[in-house]
Amino acid sequence: MDLIQWFAAPLQHEFMVKAILVSALVGLVCSALSCYMTLKGWALMGDAVSHAVLPGVVIAYVLNIPFAIGAFVFGVGSVIAIGFIKSKTRVKEDTVIGLVFTGFFALGIVLISKITSTVDLSHILFGNVLGISDSDIIQTIVISVITLVTLAILRKDLVLFCFDSTHAQSIGINIVFLYYVLLSLLSLTAVAGLQTVGIILVVAMLVTPGATAYLLSDRFDHMVLIAMASGVFSSVMGTYISYHIDGSTGGCIVVLQTLLFVVAMIFAPKHGLLVRAKNS
């Protein structure tokens, strides 16, 4: 197949141009945050929060306010609920996380089934970047700007928080504030990721690029750049591939991300399986 044609043909459709740009932006933002998620060990938390935002998204849809607001309330709310149950009962944390996020998620599914059509349900669950509306695009841009600016300003403090929160505390940094900043950004980016890959696969966007980059770098700044590059690449290429094979966009993006991780896992120059096997 003609390679130029393969890339150029989809761009004749306005919806594809939009889809590719939005995918790239979402890939960029989620990848940036994914570095903090993987280093802080928040993969399970990311999974929980990204699912728990569902009822918030549905309620926001009904009230005709931005999804991000509903997601924010339920995302942060779910973590507060997890903390409350953990401290007041003898149930272990991973169990609490599992039961809270599935409970919220189930509530969201009930709300969708009673309130909106099944088409909307599948869009929220599996993403609908090929049919994204202009208002959703604006919302994604706003979320992206907030997230990237916050990460840029608080980068050093957040890295310190992930690495050594005791030291952060000992020099008078407010770690409770940083915890809620990271949590809020997680809820917001879950909404952004929901546009492209859907709520079920959002956690991949928030974990995989960071994990891939973690294998390829020993410097935080390099790690962020590598994660962003891999996130944008898989988002854009995944959107293209889904167009050509007429398959699920979210699925294609996440499969590509996972393949990049596998390649890094095997061939990474320092932490890859091949090098490790050679050295041992």
Added chain:
Amino acid sequence: MEQISIDIENVTVAYHGKVALHSASLQLKAGTICGLVGMNGAGKSTLFKAVMGFVKPASGRVLINGLPIRQVQKQNLVAYVPQSEEVDWNFPVSVHDVVMMGRYGYMNLLRIPRSPDKRAVRDSLERVEMWQMHDRQIGELSGGQKKRTFFARALAQQSTVLLLDEPFAGVDIKTEKMMINLLMELRQAGYTVLISTHDLASVTTFCDQVVLINRTILAYGKTSEVFTEENLSRTFGGSVGDFGFAKSRSTQRSQEEQEWT
């Protein structure tokens, strides 16, 4: 007039209703090194955490240079080096990055280092003989080098009160000696050091004062007066013999070396 640097008054700490530290009182003058000695679980780490304000005491108060801990932290007056087993050694940071974290309290919100910060980092790394390693990822270091890196971070903070929780655990003799020498230099410069250690014999070589702790402060004062066999047996429940009271690791080692040459 000698200034009181660390002032702990009647501090009681309980976790989930269980008392970990009962009614601890302690006053340390500026320019002293004070050893904190007790068994595992005797409340040493709890005392540090109470001083740093990480746990809220059920009663009592802590002042450093006459100020409450929040103000102390904001003014970079105290540096705390916890036990390091919880550090993620695979974290993508270099030795230099870690020591620079000691300077964040002096920087603006964006934490952009200026020349005094860079100088302090280089200085601190040179003092612990780690400057040539400054570009290494922290997981590539030996046990002693890891400890020296975190010690350098405390030096870079340029705080006149140092709290060190088991800094000699798992380090080589060379590192232990170097750190003791640095602590004695800091004492000369008027620093106050509170240090917990298992190495009982080395305590007598560099600590001016000793605090014996077992869920409460059993005794404290001049090392020569407090460090008696009777007090120690109270601290360790009558099993001093197991703790190598006789010789410090460093003197033992040098004798062994002599025997071999």
